[in-house]
Amino acid sequence: MAKVTVISGDVVSSTSLVKEDRLMLHDRLKDLFGQLSSKFDTYGRVLKGDYIECVCRMPAESLAVALAIKSYVKSIEVQDGEDSSDQNRIKLFKTHGIRLALGYGELSTFDTDTGVIDGEAIYLSGRKVNEHSGRKKQRIVIKQTLFFESNEATLKDQFDPVMGLLDVLISKATARQSEVLYWKLMGLSEDEIAQKFGVSQSVINQHSTSVGWNAIEETVAYYHRTIMRHHS
Template identity: 55%
Template sequence: MNYSVISGDIVSSTSLSVKDSKFVEDNLKNMLIDLRREFNVYGRIIKGDYLECVVPNAAEGLQVALAIKSFVKAIPVETKKYKKEDNRVKQFKIHGIRLAIGYGELSRYNPEEGVIDGEAIYLSGREISGETTYNKERIVIKNTLFFASKNEDLNKNFQPLLALLDVLFSKATSRQCEVLYLKLMNKQEEEIAKRLGIGQSAVNQHSTSVGWNAIDEAVNYFKMVISK
C-alpha cells in the first residue's frame, strides 16, 4: 500500500521571536487536528518548526499539502515589528513553509505509537533536508513544493505543476490563504463566509483572485494520476 507522506520545514523559523515561534507551533497543532478530522491524517510537530504527516489516501497528498501551505501563510505574524533589514522574516510571510510529498510504501506505520518508517517518509525527508535554510545568513528561495517517488515519470510529471502552484501561493495574501485553506478542507463558500465574517461575494472574489479554479484542477489531476 502506498501513502503520501508530507515533510515540512517552516521557512526562517529561527528568525521569529520566541513568542511568535510558540504562536506558530500552537497554530500548527490546531491545524493537525483539523487535518485528522477531514483526511484521517496522522501528523506530528518536531522541534516546533518541522512537520511530518501521513496521508493514508495517497491521492489526497497534494490537497493536504496545499492546505498546510495556505494555513501557515495565513498565520498572523506581524513583520512590521522586525527590523527592515531582516529579509528572513519576510520570506516566512511570502513562503510560509517548505513542503515535500513523498509517495511510496511505509514498512512501519503505527499512529498510536507515533511510528512512521519506510520509503515514503525517507523520500519526503530527503527532499526537505536538502533544501533547508537553517542558519543561513542570506536565503534565496526558488521552490517550496516538492514531490518525490521511485517513479521518475511521476516526478517529472508533477515538477512543473508544483512550480506553478508555488508561484500562485507565493503571491497569495493572508486573507486569500484563509479562504484557500477552508476550500481545501472541503468547506462551501457560505460556510467560509460565516467563519471569516465576510460576505459570500468576498469569498468568491478572493478565490478568483488567488486562482482557485487552477488550484482545484491541479488537486484533481494529482488525485487522478495517483489513483491509477
C-alpha cells in the same frame, strides 16, 4: 504494504519569529493536524517546533493536504522583525510559509502509538526538505518550496512542473486569500466561509478568484485522478 504519501515540512525563517509567534505557530500547527485528521484521515505531528511530518493514508488526497498546510501557515499573522535582517526573513515567511515535500512510496514501519515512522516515503520527503533547508545559511535564497518525490520516474515527470506552478501561484497569495484557500480545500462553500468571516459571499469569491482557486481545484483533481489510476 500499500503505498502512502508522507509530507515533510520545514517552516521558512522560523528562527526569526519572536518567541510568542514561535509558540503560537507550534500550537496552531497542532490544531491544524487535528482538522486534517478529521477531514483526510491523516496522522500529523510537529517536531522541534517548526518541522512537521504528515502521513496521508490516502495518497490521492495528499496534494490537497499539502496545499491546506501551506495555505494555513501562510494565513498566520506574525509580527515584523526588529532589524532589517529579521524583517527580510519574516517577509520570506509571509511569502512562502513552509517548505513542503511529498514523498510517495511505502512505509516499513508506521506506528502511531510509539511515533515510529520509517520507510521509503518518509525518507524521500525528509531528504528533499532538508536538501533545500536554509537553516545553516546566512542568506536564504528560496527558489521553490513545494516538491513531489518518488522513485517512480513517470510520476515525478508528471508532477514536477505542477508543483512549481502551484508554488508560484500560492506564493503571491495574501494572508486572507490563503485563509480562504485553506477553507475551500477543507470543503467549505463560499457562503460558509463568508459566514465564518462575517463578510458577503462576493468578497469571498473575489479572494477565491484572486488566489486562482479554479486552477488549483482542477490541479488537485488531476493529481487525485493520476494517483488513483497509479495506485489501483
